[in-house]
Every structure is written in structure tokens, then in C-alpha cells.
């Protein structure tokens with residue numbers, strides 16, 4: 001199997017992100033576009049990169065701004081970059097930044113460009129609130145009416161129920177099931193006990209707190225001066241709960257199945273604002289510009305399953321394909337970074353890796369295997385750090401590569417589950 005890029009290796013040179021903040025808190029006055037601009041500007045400055053070197057910018061977001069839907073182009077139109085940087089936006093739910101990174105990597109591997117920035121941003125504090133269909137139709141008719149009488153007639157068609165606004169739900173359009181309900185279903189189908197979910201969540205907070213205190217996580221985070229007054233600065237993630245205990249977690253009520261459920265606010269990722277970006281280059285260009293890459297993309301794979309089944313289980317189908325494409329097995333990996341939408345999903349995914357039935361579904365005759373917990377999410381994950389949907393994939397990429405370097409490791413794998421029953425896995429490699 002040829003390695004990704006057919007000999008043209010794609011380097012990840014650097015990555016940076018904004019702090020991740022619980023929605024409605026410190027970053028609430030910044031749009032996803034603002035957050036994207038901030039982290040891309042920081043990436044360019046930290047790497048001392050001339051803007052004229054950048055040829056493409058690919059960005060992901062899940063809840064786009066309806067008046068500026070191509071977030072990538074809006075981010076690219078910043079003073080540090082020339083106007084000729086071509087830019088496009090992608091959406092693959094929670095794996096959107098991964099999609100941005102692999103799209104940029106594909107362009108480099110194809111030889112279409114040598115330097116690209118990829119990432120994503122999300123502001124769940126600023127989701128669009130839409131008019132109902134009845135209200136919108138009346139407004140359109142009124143604006144088209146040729147007389148005042150016609151306008152009034154159109155507006156009189158509005159009924160009280162038409163005033164109820166529509167907000168995007170974190171629910172599957174095909175099944176109506178929310179992410180939380182899906183996690184609940186997976187906990188039941190896979191026998192994931194409440195205490196195991198809470199223990200995993202606690203681990204996420206403890207490890208993220210340690211990574212923040214010793215500077216490993218903080219080093220990946222840019223300070224953000226908070227508008228409108230700019231008199232405070234956010235420097236770290238504000239969802240990490242150092243004071244969390246197993247006892248406290250056990251008292252939290254289930255949110256998505258109040259009677260029989262086990263998924264709580266404590267063992268779910270919170271709604272979050274943030275942005276993250278990485279700098280990609282062809283190996284040759286990185287060398288000629290004098291950069292030492294954090295690592296290289298060895299392989300990647302996407303997969304999908306029926307959203308009505310186990311919505312967040314598709315990483316189990318993507319991971320063996322990515323490993324096969326890299327010519328590696330789980331034992332070869334020094335680190336595994338798994339997006340934590342819910343503890344129930346992480347534990348279901350890990351169980352799926354050990355299952356022959358899931359291996360067969362992915363087309364393999366042996367399971368991926370048991371992930372060594374000492375190699376898994378060693379600085380916590382989305383449960384503690386937070387999960388701005390469009391940005392998470394770039395955060396994980398940066399964290400994985402930086403930690404791989406600190407450990408002098410060679411191979412790392414990341415996985416991300418996403419709405420629509422989608423899953424992603426990528427293998428990265430360091431030259432050792």
C-alpha cells in the first residue's frame with residue numbers, strides 16, 4: 001500500500017489555538033470568524049512565516065454564519081495574508097478541522113500547493129437564531145409587495161406561533177436523536193457503567209489540569225484579550241474542573257434520559273467556543289524555509305455508519321483502515337488521541353477496537369486491539385478541555401504531535417467521532 005502522498009510527504013509544521021471557553025463565558029463576544037482570525041494570525045507570527053508563502057487556507061465550522069458562510073475566506077482576508085490566498089470552508093461535523101487538514105494535505109500531496117493553513121473555529125455563544133417559515137414567508141411577501149396595502153396584507157398573515165424562533169439543534173436531522181441521546185443509547189448497548197463514565201471524565205479533568213499547570217497545554221494556547229474592553233486576558237481553558245471528584249460526579253443527574261440514564265453534564269463535553277489552526281507544508285518547502293516539522297501525515301481514513309445505530313462509533317471503522325494504510329498496528333503507536341464527545345462514546349469506541357464483530361464490519365479479521373491507557377489522551381480531552389465543534393480536530397493534531405515530540409515517540413493516532421455517524425482516524429509520524 002503506497003504511503004499517503006505517494007512520496008510527497010506532508011509536514012505539519014506548527015499548531016496553535018485560542019483558549020477553549022465554555023459557551024456564554026469569556027469568548028462570547030467573538031464570532032467563529034474572529035476566533036479563526038486570532039489563531040491563524042498567532043500561527044503566522046509564532047512561526048515567523050511570511051504571509052506571501054501561504055497559498056491556501058482551509059477552515060472548518062459546524063454552525064456557519066449565514067451572512068458569511070465561507071469562514072475560510074473571511075479568515076484569509078486578514079492583514080497578515082495577501083488577498084490572493086485561495087480559501088474554502090468544509091463541514092464534517094465534529095471532524096471539520098480534520099477535514100480541513102486532510103483537504104489541505106491532499107492539495108500539498110497532489111503538488112497543487114506547498115504551504116497551507118488549516119483548522120477550524122466555533123462560537124456556540126453566537127449560533128444563528130432563525131425566523132420560522134411562516135414569519136420568513138410573510139417578510140419576503142411584504143418586501144415584494146408593490147403597495148403599502150399589500151405589505152400590510154402580507155404581514156397580517158403572521159400567526160403567534162410564527163414568532164417562535166428556530167435555533168440549530170445538536171440533533172440528527174434523519175433520526176431526531178440528539179448527540180446526548182445517542183451517547184446514552186451507546187452506554188446501554190455497550191454496557192458502559194455510570195461509574196466508568198465518571199471515572200473517565202475525572203481522568204480527563206485531572207490530566208488536563210496537569211497539562212495546564214506544567215505548561216504543555218498552555219504552550220499551545222495563545223492569550224486572547226477579551227473585547228469589548230480588552231482589559232482581561234484569557235490564557236487557558238476555563239472548563240477544566242480541578243476540584244471535581246468522583247463523589248461529586250456521582251451526584252449529577254442524567255441529562256438525556258432522566259429516569260434510566262447515565263450521561264450527565266459531568267461526563268459529557270461542554271458547549272464551547274474556540275479556534276485552532278495548523279501550518280502544513282510539503283517536506284521540501286519546510287526544509288527550504290528552515291522549519292523542523294512537528295511530524296508528517298502518514299495516513300488517514302474516514303468511515304460512516306447508520307446514524308440510527310450507534311451514532312458515535314464510526315472511529316472504530318476508520319482506525320483499522322488508517323492503520324492498514326500506514327502499514328502499522330496499534331502496538332506501533334506511541335500515543336492515541338481520541339476526541340471525547342462523551343465518556344460513554346470513548347469507552348464504547350475503545351470496546352469496539354477490541355471487538356472481532358466490529359473488526360469484521362470494518363473488513364478485517366482481527367480487532368485493532370486494546371489501547372494502552374497510559375498512551376491515551378495523556379493531557380485529557382474534550383470532556384475537560386472543551387469542544388468547539390469546528391476546532392477540535394486541529395487542537396488534537398497539535399497536542400498529539402507536540403506530546404509525541406516530548407516523548408521522542410514515532411507514531412501517533414487520533415480518532416474523532418462526528419454527527420451523521422461519521423468517523424475519522426489519522427496516523428502521524430515523526431522522524432526519529
Ligand SMILES: CC(C)(COP(=O)(O)OP(=O)(O)OC[C@H]1O[C@@H](n2cnc3c(N)ncnc32)[C@H](O)[C@@H]1OP(=O)(O)O)[C@@H](O)C(=O)NCCC(=O)NCCS
Pocket residue numbers: 094170179180201205241243244245248249252255264265266267268269270271341342417418419
Ligand atoms: C450536558 C449538557 C447539557 C450540560 O449542560 P449544563 O447543564 O449547562 O452544564 P453545567 O456546566 O451547568 O453543569 C451542570 C452541573 O453539573 C456540574 N458539573 C459539571 N461537570 C462537573 C464536574 N466534572 N465535576 C463536578 N461538577 C460538575 C456543574 O457544576 C453544574 O452544577 P450546578 O448546577 O450546581 O451549577 C451540555 O454540556 C451539553 O449539551 N453537552 C453535550 C454537547 C454535545 O452534544 N456535543 C456534541 C458532542 S460531539
